[in-house]
Amino acid sequence: MAWNVKPSATTQIQKRDAPYLTEKMARRFTRKILPRYETKMGALMPILNEVQHEYGYIPYQSMIEIATFLEIHPGDVLDMVSFYEEYHTEPVGKYVIGVCQSIACEVCGHQAILDHLRGKLGIEPHETTDDGRFTLLTMECLGACEGAPCALINDDRHDNLSIDQIDRLIDDLE
Amino acid sequence: MPVTDPVLTKRIPTWPWGDPKDRHIVTYDEFTKTGGYQALEKALDMTPAEVVDVVKDSQLRGRGGAGFPCGLKWTFLPEVDGGRRYLAVNCDEAEPGTFKDRLLIDFDPHIILEGIAITCYACHLDTAYFFIRGEYRHQARVVENAITEAYDKGIFGKQGLMCGKSKYAVECYLHRSAGAYICGEETGLLEAIEGKRAWPRIKPPFPAVKGLFGRPTIVNNVETLAAVGPILTNGVQWWTKMGCESSIGAPPSYGPKLMGVSGHVTTPGVFECDLGIPLSKLVNDFAGGMRGGKKFKGAIAGGVSMGILGPDQFDAEMDFDIGRKYDVLGLGTACPTIFDEDTDMVAVARNIARFFKNESCGQCTPCREGTQWIYMLLCRIEKGYATSKDLDLLLEISGSMGIMPGTTICGLADGNNWAVRTIVNKYRDEFEARIRPSSVPVGMTVGAS
Numbered sequence: 001m002a003w004n005v006k007p008s009a010t011t012q013i014q015k016r017d018a019p020y021l022t023e024k025m026a027r028r029f030t031r032k033i034l035p036r037y038e039t040k041m042g043a044l045m046p047i048l049n050e051v052q053h054e055y056g057y058i059p060y061q062s063m064i065e066i067a068t069f070l071e072i073h074p075g076d077v078l079d080m081v082s083f084y085e086e087y088h089t090e091p092v093g094k095y096v097i098g099v100c101q102s103i104a105c106e107v108c109g110h111q112a113i114l115d116h117l118r119g120k121l122g123i124e125p126h127e128t129t130d131d132g133r134f135t136l137l138t139m140e141c142l143g144a145c146e147g148a149p150c151a152l153i154n155d156d157r158h159d160n161l162s163i164d165q166i167d168r169l170i171d172d173l174e
Numbered sequence: 175m176p177v178t179d180p181v182l183t184k185r186i187p188t189w190p191w192g193d194p195k196d197r198h199i200v201t202y203d204e205f206t207k208t209g210g211y212q213a214l215e216k217a218l219d220m221t222p223a224e225v226v227d228v229v230k231d232s233q234l235r236g237r238g239g240a241g242f243p244c245g246l247k248w249t250f251l252p253e254v255d256g257g258r259r260y261l262a263v264n265c266d267e268a269e270p271g272t273f274k275d276r277l278l279i280d281f282d283p284h285i286i287l288e289g290i291a292i293t294c295y296a297c298h299l300d301t302a303y304f305f306i307r308g309e310y311r312h313q314a315r316v317v318e319n320a321i322t323e324a325y326d327k328g329i330f331g332k333q334g335l336m337c338g339k340s341k342y343a344v345e346c347y348l349h350r351s352a353g354a355y356i357c358g359e360e361t362g363l364l365e366a367i368e369g370k371r372a373w374p375r376i377k378p379p380f381p382a383v384k385g386l387f388g389r390p391t392i393v394n395n396v397e398t399l400a401a402v403g404p405i406l407t408n409g410v411q412w413w414t415k416m417g418c419e420s421s422i423g424a425p426p427s428y429g430p431k432l433m434g435v436s437g438h439v440t441t442p443g444v445f446e447c448d449l450g451i452p453l454s455k456l457v458n459d460f461a462g463g464m465r466g467g468k469k470f471k472g473a474i475a476g477g478v479s480m481g482i483l484g485p486d487q488f489d490a491e492m493d494f495d496i497g498r499k500y501d502v503l504g505l506g507t508a509c510p511t512i513f514d515e516d517t518d519m520v521a522v523a524r525n526i527a528r529f530f531k532n533e534s535c536g537q538c539t540p541c542r543e544g545t546q547w548i549y550m551l552l553c554r555i556e557k558g559y560a561t562s563k564d565l566d567l568l569l570e571i572s573g574s575m576g577i578m579p580g581t582t583i584c585g586l587a588d589g590n591n592w593a594v595r596t597i598v599n600k601y602r603d604e605f606e607a608r609i610r611p612s613s614v615p616v617g618m619t620v621g622a623s
């Protein structure tokens with residue numbers, strides 16, 4: 001839920017010495033992304049996408065660095081990150097498995113797939129396995145209703161899933 | 175007249191014209207060899223105003239859900255004042271049950287790029303943002319490659335459209351979203367491009383007057399833009415022969431339409447059909463009939479927010495009048511999800527309510543709270559803990575939020591209302607079988623009146 005709020009006044013964020021937004025990245029953003037938008041803030045979403053792609057999640061420290069880079073308030077960056085579902089503020093597993101739970105997938109049996117994954121990985125949706133390999137997510141419509149039930153594993157979508165098939169897919173990853 | 179040749183799916187093998195197994199990404203070379211970018215060439219020989227007139231005459235209605243006349247929308251733009259003007263391509267196809275735009279992006283991205291170029295020329299727009307939803311990761315790469323190809327071949331870029339055939343230069347950028355259904359609302363989409371949370375804006379001012387970065391902006395759906403090219407190539411007469419007139423005196427529904435059938439059918443998929451095709455024909459002739467020979471129980475009209483067609487509405491005509499004739503909100507994206515006789519309609523309602531609860535952006539209180547309460551009430555009904563007063567309360571909440579009673583900014587709450595209300599009205603016995611009688615005396619009201 002995009003609008004869930006947590007008290008954050010006393011939050012301590014973890015910091016490291018090396019910046020997440022490296023000089024090289026900043027140069028690339030200045031050259032490739034900034035000219036595309038009329039305001040610097042417009043470049044925020046593509047930059048967040050790039051940072052998440054680079055690190056797998058968006059560390060709080062990087063939000064401050066992005067804010068400095070774009071000359072906006074860090075709160076504006078956090079606002080974006082907390083609103084959109086695909087941005088993670090904590091590290092996720094090497095393989096992110098997103099099972100579609102919308103209407104076509106539900107009536108075509110997504111629950112069996114989800115229950116099987118829960119048992120196999122030993123985690124609930126929105127959790128990561130202890131070894132950091134898998135994160136299980138439930139997602140809203142993936143736009144592949146003709147292939148229900150479907151799931152995203154990292155960037156690849158798999159349609160018409162059966163339990164055998166999802167077993168095979170996961171075993172191939174391991 | 176039925177659609178005799180594929181229009182939007184010309185290069186994408188689709189039943190009955192081709193085998194979906196032969197589908198592949200159409201490159202620039204293949205696209206131009208099969209007549210691609212000829213419509214743009216034709217457009218550049220005309221004046222922008224003439225192009226707008228052709229689209230206006232064709233009475234092309236927006237394919238994104240609302241069915242607003244595309245040509246009319248273009249005429250809302252103010253006079254050119256030298257400042258920047260934008261096109262935002264709405265490819266945030268996040269409505270459950272809808273997957274028609276994906277077919278175009280997956281295999282024939284250039285048909286959309288051609289539509290973008292023509293639209294930008296016709297409306298004096300200089301920058302186009304191709305806004306694609308975050309979940310379409312593979313598709314984003316396909317579009318990115320196609321845009322790069324189009325730049326290399328001189329369609330877009332500083333030299334002017336089509337390698338300088340026109341002095342008018344258009345820039346086209348891909349903008350990837352990150353997973354929020356509300357970005358599909360046109361002003362929410364603009365906020366997202368501006369780098370803010372996708373909270374819809376109060377209208378007016380409409381985007382055509384004051385949109386992206388405060389400048390005039392046109393927001394069109396992918397399929398609408400894809401249709402612009404074929405209309406210019408083949409003419410208005412050809413276009414208006416397909417589709418149907420309105421039987422109730424409303425504006426006509428011309429042209430072919432991509433319809434995605436999912437759920438309990440034998441061969442789900444996207445098909446290109448005439449507007450006005452009866453749902454039963456779509457299911458039986460195109461989608462291979464009901465899965466396992468079961469009986470039809472109901473169908474989401476076109477994306478969950480449009481409401482449900484009941485068991486006696488299997489023959490409903492899929493055109494823009496469907497809303498007025500069959501007690502649903504509208505045609506939406508024309509992507510029906512079919513349910514067979516074994517489907518639990520309470521579970522369907524609960525699933526839809528969960529979707530809207532998750533995707534409510536939280537800007538307007540009635541929607542933020544209401545979607546949550548509707549979901550909780552439906553969970554309670556499904557589990558068998560509810561009393562008959564809960565059902566009344568459910569209907570009351572779903573009647574008191576949304577644009578229609580005037581309590582929210584965008585139509586997300588209306589989508590929730592229509593879905594829940596039509597399911598409860600059309601399958602009331604199933605809901606009543608799950609609930610216990612109320613101990614509250616008859617005549618007492620619960621909740622706000």
